[in-house]
Amino acid sequence: MKIEGIQKCNSPFGECEHEYVWMYQISQSTNGRLDVEMLDKPLASVIEEQEDRYKMRVICPKCNQYNTFEYIKN
């Protein structure tokens, strides 16, 4: 299963504000390889999981800085 979202760059370094689509694969494949179709979007990773939300991190494709944000589970 994978989820997608839109993030506006919130890097503390500079004023990038680039808006982009990220994605996250909840269950990684057993061989550790990612689907080819996923490679066109930045991959987010979960820093912390709470009952109703994920705290996530993704690298902005424009400025290459980490963005952290919360994703509310459906």
Ligand SMILES: [Zn+2]
């Ligand atoms: Zn950025």
